[in-house]
Amino acid sequence: xxxxxxxxxxxxxxxxxxxxxxxxxxxxxxxxxxxxxxxxxxxxxxxxxxxxxxxxxxxxxxxxxxxxxxxxxxxxxxxxxxxxxxxxxxxxxxxxxxxxxxxxxxxxxxxxxxxxxxxxxxxxxxxxxxxxxxxxxxxxxxxxxxxxxxxxxxxxxxxxxxxxxxxxxxxxxxxxxxxxxxxxxxxxxxxxxxxxxxxxxxxxxxxxxxxxxxxxxxxxxxxxxxxxxxxxxxxxxxxxxxxxxxxxxxxxxxxxxxxxxxxxxxxxxxxxxxxxxxxxxxxxxxxxxxxxxxxxxxxxxxxxxxxxxxxxxxxxxxxxxxxxxxxxxxxxxx
Amino acid sequence: xxxxxxxxxxxxxxxxxxxxxxxxxxxxxxxxxxxxxxxxxxxxxxxxxxxxxxxxxxxxxxxxxxxxxxxxxxxxxxxxxxxxxxxxxxxxxxxxxxxxxxxxxxxxxxxxxxxxxxxxxxxxxxxxxxxxxxxxxxxxxxxxxxxxxxxxxxxxxxxxxxxxxxxxxxxxxxxxxxxxxxxxxxxxxxxxxxxxxxxxxxxxxxxxxxxxxxxxxxxxxxxxxxxxxxxxxxxxxxxxxxxxxxxxxxxxxxxxxxxxxxxxxxxxxxxxxxxxxxxxxxxxxxxxxxxxxxxxxxxxxxxxxxxxxxxxxxxxxxxxxxxxxxxxx
Numbered sequence: 117x118x119x120x121x122x123x124x125x126x127x128x129x130x131x132x133x134x135x136x137x138x139x140x141x142x143x144x145x146x147x148x149x150x151x152x153x154x155x156x157x158x159x160x161x162x163x164x165x166x167x168x169x170x171x172x173x174x175x176x177x178x179x180x181x182x183x184x185x186x187x188x189x190x191x192x193x194x195x196x197x198x199x200x201x202x203x204x205x206x207x208x209x210x211x212x213x214x215x216x217x218x219x220x221x222x223x224x225x226x227x228x229x230x231x232x233x234x235x236x237x238x239x240x241x242x243x244x245x246x247x248x249x250x251x252x253x254x255x256x257x258x259x260x261x262x263x264x265x266x267x268x269x270x271x272x273x274x275x276x277x278x279x280x281x282x283x284x285x286x287x288x289x290x291x292x293x294x295x296x297x298x299x300x301x302x303x304x305x306x307x308x309x310x311x312x313x314x315x316x317x318x319x320x321x322x323x324x325x326x327x328x329x330x331x332x333x334x335x336x337x338x339x340x341x342x343x344x345x346x347x348x349x350x351x352x353x354x355x356x357x358x359x360x361x362x363x364x365x366x367x368x369x370x371x372x373x374x375x376x377x378x379x380x381x382x383x384x385x386x387x388x389x390x391x392x393x394x395x396x397x398x399x400x401x402x403x404x405x406x407x408x409x410x411x412x413x414x415x416x417x418x419x420x421x422x423x424x425x426x427x428x429x430x431x432x433x434x435x436x437x438x439x440x441x442x443x444x445x446x447x448x449x450x
Numbered sequence: 451x452x453x454x455x456x457x458x459x460x461x462x463x464x465x466x467x468x469x470x471x472x473x474x475x476x477x478x479x480x481x482x483x484x485x486x487x488x489x490x491x492x493x494x495x496x497x498x499x500x501x502x503x504x505x506x507x508x509x510x511x512x513x514x515x516x517x518x519x520x521x522x523x524x525x526x527x528x529x530x531x532x533x534x535x536x537x538x539x540x541x542x543x544x545x546x547x548x549x550x551x552x553x554x555x556x557x558x559x560x561x562x563x564x565x566x567x568x569x570x571x572x573x574x575x576x577x578x579x580x581x582x583x584x585x586x587x588x589x590x591x592x593x594x595x596x597x598x599x600x601x602x603x604x605x606x607x608x609x610x611x612x613x614x615x616x617x618x619x620x621x622x623x624x625x626x627x628x629x630x631x632x633x634x635x636x637x638x639x640x641x642x643x644x645x646x647x648x649x650x651x652x653x654x655x656x657x658x659x660x661x662x663x664x665x666x667x668x669x670x671x672x673x674x675x676x677x678x679x680x681x682x683x684x685x686x687x688x689x690x691x692x693x694x695x696x697x698x699x700x701x702x703x704x705x706x707x708x709x710x711x712x713x714x715x716x717x718x719x720x721x722x723x724x725x726x727x728x729x730x731x732x733x734x735x736x737x738x739x740x741x742x743x744x745x746x747x748x749x750x751x752x753x754x755x756x757x758x759x760x761x762x763x764x765x766x767x768x769x770x771x772x773x774x775x776x777x778x779x
Contacts, residue, residue, distance in 0.1 A: 210720065211756025212464045216539055216548035217521055218477040220464055223546075223756065225720055265546050267720040309544045338541050338548060362538040388539055 118354040118379050119412055122331050125298040127251050131448055132402070132416050132441040133184040134434075135381060137335050137357060138255050138301065139196070139421030140177075140189040141430050146170040167191045168243060175248050177431060182438045185251045185299060185415075188244035190423070195221040196257045196303060197265040199236075204284065206230035210267060219424065225267040226277055232284035235291040242295060254297035258304040258334065259285055259324065260317040265306060275316045282320035293328050301333040301357065305420075307348070308339030314347050321351050333357050333381060337420050341367055346374040357381035359419035361401055362388070371408045380409055383419035384440060385433045390425070392432040398440035411448060416441045451736040452743045453774060454511040455767045458666065458688070458717060459583045459633060460523075460751030461501040461516030462760050470757060473497045473518070494519045495571065502576045508764035512629060512745065514581050515572035517753070522549035523585045523633065524593050527565075531558040531614050537595065543635060543669045545718070545754055552594040558610035564618045566625050573626065581664070582627040584618060587611035587650050588643075589636035605646075612650045616657045623659040629686065631664040635750075638670030644678050655683035664688055664711060668750040673700045680707050690749040691731075692716045698731045702738025710741065713749035715767060720759045722766055729774040746771060 122129060142150070149166035152158045174189035193199040201207035201224030208227045212220040237256055245252050259281035263274060271277035292300055302324060307317045325332050334351060337359035341348075345367075348356070360367060360383040384401045385393045405414055416437055422430040463473055476493035479485040501516030520526040522542065529536040533556030539548040565582060572580045591608040600606050615632075622630050632654060637647050655663055665679070666688030672679065673694055679687055688711035691697050701710070712735065714728050735741060746767050752760040 211466050211758050213462070213546075213756055214464065214753060215546060217550075218474055218481075220474065269719075269721045306546065309541065309546075338539055340541070386538065 118331060121354060122298075125329065125331060127298055127331070129184055129251070131411055131445050132414055134438050134441045135183060135185040135253065135415055135417045136178070136187055136434060137381075137383075137387070137417055137419075137421045138187050138190055138253075138303065139193070139423035140174045140187075140191075141423050141425055141427050142191060143170050143173055143427055146191060164192075171240070171244055172247055175244055178434070179248060179250060181431070181434050182442070183250070183434065185253055186244070186248055187253050187255060188240050190255065190421070192240055196421075197262050198222045198224055200257050200262055200285075201266065203236040204230055204232055206270065207266070223265060223267060225269055226263075226271060227269045229270065230277075230280050230284050232287045236288055238288070238291050238295060241292060241297060245296070251299060252297075253333070254289075254292035254300040254330075256285065256288055256300075256302055258302045258307075258317075259320040260313075261304050261306040264309055274313065278316050278320050279323065282323035286324050289324055289328060289330075293330050298330055299333065300330045301335060302353065303335040304351075305335060305337045305339070307334075307336050307351075308341055308344045311340070311343040314344050318350050318352070321353065325352050331355070335381070335420075337383075338362070342370060345370050349377055353378070355379035355381055355415065357383070357415075357417065359383045359387075360405070361393075362386050362419045365401060365404055368404060368408045376409055379413045379415060380405075381415040381417045382409075384416055385418045385436055387418045387420035387422050387433075388424060390429060392429065393436050395436055395439045395443075398436045399443050402440050402444050406444075411444075451741050453732070453771050454743075454745050455509060455771060456512035456581065456711065456745045456747045457505050457510055457514045457516075457764065458668075458711075458713065458748045458751050459514055459517060459631065460520070460753035461505070461514065461518070462753055462755065462757040463497050463501070463516065463518045465757035470497070470500065498572060499575050502572060502580075504761055505764060506577050508761065509768040510578060510764060512581050513576055513578045514583055515568055517583065517751065519568055522547070523751075524590060525550040525552060527585055527615070528552035528558065528590050528594065528611070530560075530562070530564050531611075532556070532561050533558045533598075533610065534594070540593070545669075547754065549593070552590065553597050554594050554607045554610070555597050557598070558607065558614050560614035560617050563621050564614075566618070566621045569622055569627055570625060579628050581629040581631055582622045583631045583633060584615055586632040586634040586665075587615050587654070588640075588647050589634050592636040592640065608646070608650065612653050616654050619654055619661075619663075620657040620659070623657065623661040627661050629662045629664055630658060631666055631686075631688070632684075633666050633668075635667060635669045637667050637675070638672060641675045644675060648678075648682060651682050651684065662686055666711065668713060669693070671697065673697050676700060676704060680704075685709060686711055686745070688745075688747065689713055692718065692749045698734055699738075702734050705739045706741070709743055709745070710735075710739075711745040711747050713747050715746070715748045715763055715770070717748035717750040717752050717763065718754050720755060722762060723770065725766070725770045725773040728770045729777050732770070732774045733777060
């Protein structure tokens with residue numbers, strides 16, 4: 117359990133702390149601003165103003181809902197990999213490829229040596245921290261996922277590309293820590309893609325986190341978890357943020373077979389469904405988690421980023437998460 | 451050696467210009483209630499025509515409809531069968547593409563044609579022969595959740611999918627499909643299960659009539675199962691050469707009893723193949739395996755690439771063929 121580590125960092129959280137995976141939907145005014153910017157109808161400054169306004173909207177909304185550990189909502193990002201590729205040297209922009217259904221993303225191309233020049237997410241983290249007193253996660257996409265979701269033309273193989281990325285992205289983590297970030301999430305949704313490459317992902321995460329005074333979370337989703345568990349427990353982070361409800365909580369069976377030893381951000385609502393989960397269903401999912409994982413180790417959140425939902429759906433899903441956490445907290449007190 | 455050029459299966463259904471974003475735009479508007487189903491179908495028709503035209507322009511001898519209408523390779527077929535509902539997202543092999551996972555609650559049964567209308571449309575609009583492409587029953591079953599509750603388990607699910615797809619193959623053959631391709635990437639993850647797989651393929655092959663039946667395996671190294679693949683009742687065998695540096699030598703030394711579809715052009719990475727190096731691989735295969743006739747193709751569907759790069763890959767097929775033919779003369 118890492119509660120002692122959090123307390124050592126000066127962070128005191130309630131039982132079942134509520135957080136979110138990272139992204140929230142962009143409000144209409146920001147979508148309009150992004151479209152206008154893409155068509156050269158507004159300047160960069162006007163877009164950034166809309167992004168700040170949208171960030172504040174989500175910070176306030178999370179506070180109103182009663183979320184315990186906030187995110188900035190990623191209003192400034194298009195895609196979780198393309199955003200970093202746009203801000204690191206060595207990448208060129210690729211065209212659109214489909215991720216699922218009617219969703220597409222611009223898959224970057226690693227066409228030269230990767231280099232981190234200056235902080236990428238830091239200014240947004242500082243802006244969000246300036247408008248809330250709640251704990252705020254620093255957020256970045258991990259090196260394995262950026263490598264896996266890019267076309268590799270420059271480096272001879274995947275491992276070399278991944279470790280080069282880790283070495284450069286460590287600068288970003290250090291910049292966040294230096295500025296005061298205590299909780300940092302490094303998203304690695306691709307980590308289960310090629311089980312034989314898990315050691316590469318672990319090696320890269322060591323490069324990213326070793327020796328740094330922060331509580332690290334890694335978000336992992338939509339993969340064949342069975343093939344990388346329990347080896348995944350060697351990933352040097354404190355908390356795995358996992359998509360549990362989409363897969364019918366079947367990972368709990370794995371945890372029964374081989375003990376789960378980290379904190380967990382337990383996904384209790386499906387991020388890719390329009391349906392708003394009933395409070396009782398969400399509570400039930402959490403109760404099932406409690407049968408396998410100690411209560412002190414459980415955080416609660418949606419399965420994945422909520423950016424593909426409408427604003428109203430995202431708020432309603434977060435409300436369901438908060439409601440369930442409150443009921444369980446109350447029951448724990450009794 | 452007669453070397454024909456063909457697309458593998460999928461093709462990007464989006465591009466960078468507004469015309470090629472028609473389908474995305476229309477579906478988004480449909481989701482908001484601003485467009486009708488007819489408008490979505492019209493956008494799918496238009497994007498299919500564009501995909502066919504780009505393949506023809508690249509000089510392919512055998513094209514596909516690009517699977518433009520497919521939500522994904524699994525639910526597009528399984529979701530049309532009775533006894534199956536479609537559930538949450540799951541990653542498709544080691545790609546960054548996600549499909550909706552089928553949940554089998556009763557025997558999967560085909561109540562209506564699955565792909566016949568799509569094939570007819572493409573054939574009518576295409577200047578070149580169109581290959582019909584289906585995801586195979588083994589891959590569908592491996593990616594399905596069994597909630598049927600019967601005692602048959604996986605085998606019962608597999609049998610249902612096999613019967614449904616066998617009926618579709620009969621319909622496609624009757625509808626004039628000269629080549630019908632069964633996609634079975636899951637086989638390479640379960641090569642010990644080959645006898646079961648063979649039974650499926652045999653059942654499918656019985657319905658092919660005068661069509662040529664192709665089997666495509668990809669997203670893995672087929673070397674370990676190559677000899678067994680040669681025993682299957684198919685006319686064309688499609689192989690992905692990108693997972694195995696030794697596969698060219700393996701095929702060259704073993705030969706083939708089937709027409710090969712040589713996936714030597716990487717459908718997953720943007721780096722363009724060196725025509726001279728690929729032509730040398732072709733020479734080795736032609737000489738070693740004694741090939742009289744083969745298809746040169748991408749290693750898998752091209753939907754994993756941006757459209758401009760997918761188009762370049764198709765054009766590169768022709769460049770490679772010219773280099774290869776030049777080296778022979």
